[in-house]
Amino acid sequence: MNYILFDGPSRNNLLPFTYTRPVADIRVGILTIREKWESYLSCTTTTVTEDYLADKYPMVEMEVNVMINASYLPNEGLVAKIKTLEENQAIFQGDDVIAFFAVEGQEDIDFDDYKAIEFDGDVLKIENTWDIFSKNGDAIKADFELITEDRKSETISETNNLIAPENIFIEEGGAKLEYVSLNATNGPIYIAKDAEIMEGALIRGPFALCESSTIKMGAKIYGPTTVGPFSKVGGEVNNSVIFGYSNKGHEGFLGNSVLGEWCNLGADTNNSNLKNNYAEVRLWDYQTEGFAKTGLQFCGLMMGDHSKCGINTMFNTGTVVGVSANIFGTGGFPRNFVPSFSWGGGSSGFTTYLTKKAFEVTKIVMSRRGIEFTEQEEAILTHVFEETKKFRRE
Structure with a gap:
């Protein structure tokens, strides 16, 4: 059987981390979600994700396929159920689709035509x-x-x-x-x-x-x-x-x-994970473009790929930093949402971190680990730069 992990509706809730990777390549626990599924299934998987990520994370479709919602983490009970899937069958938990059977070239999926199989076991889901x-x-x-x-x-x-x-x-x-x-x-x-x-x-x-x-x-x-x-x-x-x-x-x-x-x-960077009034923490929500409740009393810093901060930086409770931001000279707390490709943060605020300068740093940083900054990676970050332009004060 060919197994394909798809991003599902939680993808936007997992920004900024899913700007640069599919949901399946988020690390939680020891392994990434993909590594967990591949270990349980004893096979490699491919991905259905955003078009601009597809060159790096392609989908391989075969004659018969099982599509798996990558927000769900595998366990023995769930995997056993998935392995029994047949044509026109889908596994649900409540209204959520966990997995479904698909044949090659099947473009339109109407779950009304599927036999619904309820999974009532315990399962971990990463949706925020x-x-x-x-x-x-x-x-x-x-x-x-x-x-x-x-x-x-x-x-x-x-x-x-x-x-x-x-x-x-x-x-x-x-x-x-x-x-x-x-x-x-x-x-x-x-x-x-x-x-x-x-x-x-x-x-x-x-x-x-x-x-x-x-x-x-x-x-x-x-x-x-x-x-x-x-x-x-x-x-x-x-x-x-x-x-x-x-x-x-x-x-x-x-x-x-x-x-x-x-x-x-940077050295002596600190983040707050608890508000002074012990109130519920709100985090930036990329979908509503506002701050949303988390239901948590303790919540600190969410920082996307390639972002950095200078020495003595202080992050307030529930701060979200996008992709490829460079924060320095703040002399206090930067605001609770720092858009991707932001530069600075001191008394003059943030300006745009232009891709030419950002990519020069990225190449140096990655080369120190013996990894090449490829045209493929550059294309992904360029897309993120354009997609997040609306959040920056140009």
Whole structure:
């Protein structure tokens, strides 16, 4: 069977992260949503997403296909149900379509003509940006069970202080950690190959440190937190998700937050995750173009890919930063919504971060990781620049 992950109606609720990737390539837990599905299905998947992303994330259609809503995270019960799908059948949870059968060339889908199969089991769904951190603990636990089943952890050096070591797993491949405190009482701790935790770090699970990432000396990490691949993290972090290739390398607090890829937080950057009056946090909503309720008391920073901030930057509770913004010299809090390709933020406010200058920086940043900034990537960011023009004060 050919499995295709589609963005679904939650795509716009997950901006700015879905400006530069399909829903399926969001990281929550240890793995991306796509990696979870491919592990459960034992096959590769392709994607139905926005046209401007299709060159990088193409769809491969075969004679028969099963379409899966990428907002839903797989589990054994759901996957078993999906594998039984036949022609003109669809799986629903309430009014939401989780998956449906489609034949090659089938352009119009009328679910009135489908046999509806209700899925009444528990399932995690990522439908808002704040779900990425608020559901991260459950996602780490599920991924941990999936990845470590019938496997044995690498031996952990006796210099480390381990609490609930049965919930700690180190991948083969040379992870380095000495004189570190790992407390897995409240959830598992997963450390991938080529990762490093420097001496003096204090970590509480649930926690995931992905491939080739580093936790700096003396860092304090409270779970549930995920540090994606090729990232560096120092200071204090609480219940946050870093997709990958991003740095928070110095002191400062990051809490109840999500960072995309290729982000960098300057030294002593801090974010607020709780309002002074303890009121419900509102976040910028790209669909209504206003601030919407989250139902959360704790909610910090949402920062899209390629965005950066200078030293001593302070982010207010519930701040959304778009793609490829460069924030510096604020002397206070930047506003709670910073549009994509914004530059500055000091007394003179923001100006437009022109693509020529932005792409020069992007090429340098990516080349440091041995990754080329391709014409394909440039085309995606150029599209985002044009699409988000209405939010900037030109």
